[in-house]
Structure formats: C-alpha cells, structure tokens
Amino acid sequence: MHPWPKPPGGPHYSVCHFCDTLHDATALPEGKAARCKCCGAVLYQNRPASLARANAFSISALILMVVVHSFPFLVMDAAGIRTSLNLASAAKALIHEGSPMLGIALAFFTIVTPLVLAGGLVYVCAPLLIGKKAPGAMIVAKWMNKTEPWNMIEVFLLGVLVSLLKLSKVADVHFGIGFWAFGALMLCMAAAVAGIDRDELWDRLEVAKR
C-alpha cells in the first residue's frame, strides 16, 4: 500500500468525468484503479512507481527523439537516385510542395506534441522526486493536458508502413535506424503518459507547493 500524499484539508472528492457521480477519493494500493460505481469509468489509478517510471520513460523518449531526428526513417532507391526520409523532411516537403498548412499540422502532430509531452513530464516530475515544484510547473502540466489528444506518433508509424507497401512496387525501399527508434519512441511515450495518473500528478504538485 503506497498511496500518494494528499493535499492538506479535505474531505477529498472525485467526480466521474463521464456521468458526474460524486465519490470519496479514498487512497488506493499501488497498481489498483478506482472505478465509478455508477457507470464503471476509471476515476483515478495508483500507478506503481509512478514518478520514477514517468521520469525514466520520458527521458528515454527525449533521447530517442534525438536519434529519430538524426537518422532516416525510410531509404528509397529508384531510377538511380537514393532518397531518404526523416521526420522533419516529410513536413518540409509538404510546405515546399504547395501545402504549407498540412506541413505545419504534420510537424505539430508528430514533432511538437511529443516534445511538449515528454519534455513537460520530465520538467514537472523530476523535481517532484525530491518533493519540489519546478517554477511554472502547473502551467506546463496544463499544456501537457491540452496537447495530449493531439499526439499522433503511432498513427505516423502506421503511415510509414502503408507508404512502404505503396512504394515497394515501384522502388527498393528499406527501413532506416530512424524507423526502429521511432517504434521505441512510440512505446516510451505511451508508457510515460500512462506512467502517472493525472490526479496523482496534480495532488503531488499541490503538496509540493505548500
């Protein structure tokens, strides 16, 4: 039983985001989730070793981002020309080939959002390990909350696979190091975001503030 520290005062409540049922926010043993007694939606959960895991996976994600941006995703040999693709070049190509809005959207969904999420998690969670709150941590946490639905790296990975199948008929295409790093980045991002519950993060931030 390792419940996270609750802010002073109380009683602490939790409201189901789906059906608005009011619950007492009781402490949970690690690895357990509290579910709404009315509709069954997850209210909050106590992730095991949450701070350590959120930090470890988001630092790994940041390192993998450097690898992803330094090595090509796909390398194509066709008509005697070798072209290679990395994450930024897909966005750049769209901007130069007459669709700047699409290019910016692509860069936002696959480069900016993961960076905000992973960087934000490290910035907020690393000082929390020693019970400190980084300056502006609450604003960063708010922005993480806003950008989370727009993180589309797993969708981009599927896009790479579809493109590979489309091109395999006309050219010799193979995966680069960037592709495997991107696969690992996707797993790290998923683990980092799922590593710490929203309620726990905010409760810890509130405790650290006082």
Added chain:
Amino acid sequence: MSELFPKAATYGLAGCHTCGKVSPVALGHCPRCGSHLHLRKSNSIQRTVALMIAAATLYIPANLLPIMTVVELGDVTENTIVGGMITFWKSGAYPIAIVIFTASILIPLLKIVALTWLCLAATGKLHPSPSMLGRVYWFTELMGRWSMVDIFVVGILVALVQLGNYMTITPGPGALAFAGVVVITMFAAMSFEPRLLWDRLAMLDDTPSPSNPSDL
C-alpha cells in the same frame, strides 16, 4: 437513483477539467490550477452540432478532390482516397486496403453518425442504454486520430518521391480538406458533454427530482 449515485452538480460541486480537483462551482476558477470551473461544458450540443455540420460538408471535397498528384514520365494521375484503397484491393493487398478503408472512410463516417446519435440522446430524442452510450462515446474519443494516417502517407510520399522527370508526387487539395475533417471531428468529440446523457437519464428515472442539475 439519485441517493445511490449522488451527482456532483446537485451539491454545486464541479470536477476541474484540467486537474480533476472537486471544488464548489461558485468559486468560478479552480483553486488549484486556475482553469475555469463549470458544471457542464457551455453550449455543448450547439458546438458539437455546428462542428459536425462543418466536418460533414468538408467530407465531400475530401473524397472528391485528389489527395495527391503523381507525375510519372509525364503521365499525370490524380489519386483520391477511395482510388488509393481500390488500387490496394485490386493488387491483392487486402489487409492494407482494409486498414485504409477503416481509417479514412469508416471512422470519419462512424464518428459523424455516433456524435449525431449522442446529441439526439442528450436532447432526449432517443433513449438508448447507458452502457451503449459509454461505448459509443469512448469510440468517438479514441478512434478519431487514426484517420490522420492517409495525410501522413501523403506527406511521406511527397518527401520521398522527388525523382525529377522520372516520378514526382505533390499533395492535392483533397488532403487539406480531409485533414480538416479529422481535426474538426476531434474538436466536435471534445466539445461534447457526456454528463448531459446522464442528466437526461436521471430526469427520465425519477420525475420528482429534488433539483435538476441542468438548471443550475
């Protein structure tokens, strides 16, 4: 029912959308994170319906206009989303054809249908079971992003296939319209307030309700 499952709104309490803290709605702003507090998202149904009409309208050019133009040895081919899927199907790549069909055609359509259905249920024109509504809402929240896959494919192909006179690929206007459909349906799903469904259920279940949350 209201005694067994007390609703936060009947006590004037609101769960913060950003940080989850439960505070009296009279405070106006969350004491922890400063976000605006409200019992229900304002004008949720109007916003969702408006965004959905926009998405449904954009869905037409998204499918009629080419998402990319392939110039191969002077031959210009314009590819639409459906055309690309049919090419995969004819060449025997059935799994990938099914993936494209699901992500690009089925999910946007299902999302528009599902959100219409949720809006009808929230305004009391339909009375489906709550567990069914839960599943439909979960679907609209989670599945929308996957429709973006075709846009990413266009981006990747445009970046890779720049082989001078031999073959070049440029993005078409359909791609922008389709990206618009995906982004707008995501905003529509976010602006929908699922609690309205339960308010409606509570009104149907106990008619002499002590206080009606939607009036607060």
